[in-house]
Amino acid sequence: MTAIETQADTRRAALATALAMSATGDRQAFRRVYDMTAAKLFGICLRICGERQAAEDVLQEVYLIVWRRAAAYRPERSHPVTWLATIARNRSLDWRRSPRGRAVTPIPDGGGVEAADDAPLADQSLVAAEEGQRLDDCMEQLEDRSRGAIRSAFLDGLTYADVADRTGVPLPTMKSIIRRALIRLRECLHDDA
Amino acid sequence: MTPDDRILAAELVVGLLSAEEAARAEDWRAREPDFAAEVEWWEARFAPLLAEYRDVAPPPDLAARIEAMLALPTITPRASRLHWRSLSLGAAGGAIAASLAAWLLIPPAATPPVRTPPVARPVAPAGLMIAQLAWTDPSKASPPVAVVEPASGSLRLSRGVDTPAGNDGELWRIPVGGKPVSLGLLPRGGARVIRIATANVPAAGSTLAISIEPRGGSPTGQPTGPVVAAGVVERL
Numbered sequence A: 001m002t003a004i005e006t007q008a009d010t011r012r013a014a015l016a017t018a019l020a021m022s023a024t025g026d027r028q029a030f031r032r033v034y035d036m037t038a039a040k041l042f043g044i045c046l047r048i049c050g051e052r053q054a055a056e057d058v059l060q061e062v063y064l065i066v067w068r069r070a071a072a073y074r075p076e077r078s079h080p081v082t083w084l085a086t087i088a089r090n091r092s093l094d095w096r097r098s099p100r101g102r103a104v105t106p107i108p109d110g111g112g113v114e115a116a117d118d119a120p121l122a123d124q125s126l127v128a129a130e131e132g133q134r135l136d137d138c139m140e141q142l143e144d145r146s147r148g149a150i151r152s153a154f155l156d157g158l159t160y161a162d163v164a165d166r167t168g169v170p171l172p173t174m175k176s177i178i179r180r181a182l183i184r185l186r187e188c189l190h191d192d193a
Numbered sequence B: 001m002t003p004d005d006r007i008l009a010a011e012l013v014v015g016l017l018s019a020e021e022a023a024r025a026e027d028w029r030a031r032e033p034d035f036a037a038e039v040e041w042w043e044a045r046f047a048p049l050l051a052e053y054r055d056v057a058p059p060p061d062l063a064a065r066i067e068a069m070l071a072l073p074t075i076t077p078r079a080s081r082l083h084w085r086s087l088s089l090g091a092a093g094g095a096i097a098a099s100l101a102a103w104l105l106i107p108p109a110a111t112p113p114v115r116t117p118p119v120a121r122p123v124a125p126a127g128l129m130i131a132q133l134a135w136t137d138p139s140k141a142s143p144p145v146a147v148v149e150p151a152s153g154s155l156r157l158s159r160g161v162d163t164p165a166g167n168d169g170e171l172w173r174i175p176v177g178g179k180p181v182s183l184g185l186l187p188r189g190g191a192r193v194i195r196i197a198t199a200n201v202p203a204a205g206s207t208l209a210i211s212i213e214p215r216g217g218s219p220t221g222q223p224t225g226p227v228v229a230a231g232v233v234e235r236l
Helices: A003-022 A027-049 A052-072 A080-097 A099-103 A129-140 A144-156 A160-167 A171-190 B003-014 B019-031 B033-052 B062-071 B077-086 B094-105
Strands: B129-132 B145-149 B154-157 B167-174 B181-185 B193-195 B207-214 B227-235
Touching: A003 A027, A003 A052, A003 A080, A027 A052, A027 A080, A027 A144, A027 B062, A052 A080, A052 B062, A080 A099, A080 B019, A080 B033, A129 A144, A129 A171, A129 B033, A144 A160, A144 A171, A144 B003, A144 B033, A160 A171, A171 B003, B003 B019, B003 B033, B019 B033, B145 B227, B181 B193
Parallel strands: none
Antiparallel strands: B129 B145, B129 B227, B145 B154, B154 B193, B167 B181, B167 B207, B207 B227
16 A cells, blocks of 8 residues: 555545544534545535626535534545535535626636646545546547536536536537437446456 | 335435435435435445546635534525525434524524624524424434424424325324324415414423324314324423
């Protein structure tokens, strides 16, 4: 096991413990959860909301949800950062789909954050490396156009309509391209090979 | 589950759906365990992409703002539905139940206090009772919590209960060793507060149950349809 992996394991255990203690109403533990994850979650909110004030509001809501829901986290089922990031992403998507969110034109580079199409940062090993490798391999088998659409839909919070707008492809065409790609992706991810 | 449903689960997770489509899919996810499992499968498969979000430091005062809100949680009207949807108590202990109860008692329109002295835990008003309901369908997630406030004769549910079109949900109290007594119909639409007469306040140890009845409620005075959720009433 490398030093980076050990560090990641320690961090995961510390975060899972802090979450479990938050569930008992321990505010200091909750503050540790915040300190360990706020920058990550703010990065998600900012990239999807595309507007700083909205991202701050959403982040605030996210942590209130976390405070109330901490007891629902199951360490055996997911990485704590994945669990938290999913809440942040879903809340950001909800905002993005709200009337106010729809009125905002997302900042093209994701709110001053670089579009992260290159390798993920080393300290962010959210899941076992092989899981990430599997997704990469399967995404690699898709056409460039559908791979790009799925990636930016996921990372930037774009709907079918947004993706079609951005690429100038008619909506029905875009839908059928992406759906076909999702079917292939599912088959590939289900393959044990 | 059809192949289309599987793709719908992927579309929900990737975030491709419009607000209306996503709300429908979420609703379905809450009711259909197979669909919920498919959504969870996709979430786990896509989790590696979450690593691509870059860290951005939030404003330094945000932590203090959040901590101030923990003292007396409020529901912002814009987010109330989503909070409830996201809420799941699972194996919550008494502390969580107590803070949830206090949260439920705050009317949605309440303005947040300007300055609240930090308290370890909200204090529950005297006489408050709570029932953690369980779905009778064990594969369903996030069952509702009922909070009974005898002083105001109100019962609040932490989340709505889906009823098929043309039916009503009916709430019952079942005294220990006794027959079910109707507490009334669940409100249609968003409201989750039910007024109950003083004589009808369930006693600690009795059971609360929700059954699906024909429009307008059970014609017989006893539950006639399937019981979808039930739980024992406890004093806080």
